[in-house]
């Protein structure tokens with residue numbers, strides 16, 4: 001009886017595990033976005049001072065439970081030499097959050113190029129994609145209407161995957177909860193194509 005109840009308890013409390021890549025150029029705001037999400041979703045999370053975060057070198061990780069699933073985030077460094085490593089994670093991931101610095105017009109072309117490279121990669125085919133038009137709190141930023149066509153012009157490679165371009169600010173929290181919840185719903189909808197990893201106790 002105990003075993004039966006224990007098994008049932010485990011079944012109810014365990015969550016499907018999904019992996020989400022956070023990509024984008026260095027300085028786009030990836031780490032700040034992830035920290036901002038953690039402070040909003042993780043109970044008792046003692047966040048760091050968001051305005052003190054410096055650019056990602058290497059890998060930052062995070063874990064968020066929402067909509068009945070567990071999302072494991074990999075925030076990868078965006079420097080050119082680190083972008084070569086992104087490839088290694090594509091096969092394993094269930095969704096991508098691509099962060100764009102909308103305050104940096106000079107690098108928007110570079111950001112678009114690395115985005116195209118990523119969606120052209122065979123291993124990201126069909127993977128749901130959130131484009132975070134980030135730093136919307138900046139006065140001179142490009143709005144979603146300006147950013148969207150830049151990233152949607154590659155729709156051939158986007159294929160049939162789910163895509164959303166969303167106005168966000170890691171600093172103010174704009175769009176953060178909406179974006180994460182959307183990703184959580186997408187990975188569940190896409191479960192037949194990319195099944196979750198082994199369940200782990202919550």
Ligand code: GDP
Pocket residue numbers: 024025026027028029030031032033050051052053054055056078134135136137138168169170171172
């Ligand atoms: P990463 O290299 O992509 O991980 O970027 P970081 O999260 O380290 O942020 C790079 C810089 O942009 C830091 O100075 C952040 O304070 C700043 N930053 C990040 N997100 C935002 C945002 O939403 N708005 C503004 N104004 N600045 C941001």
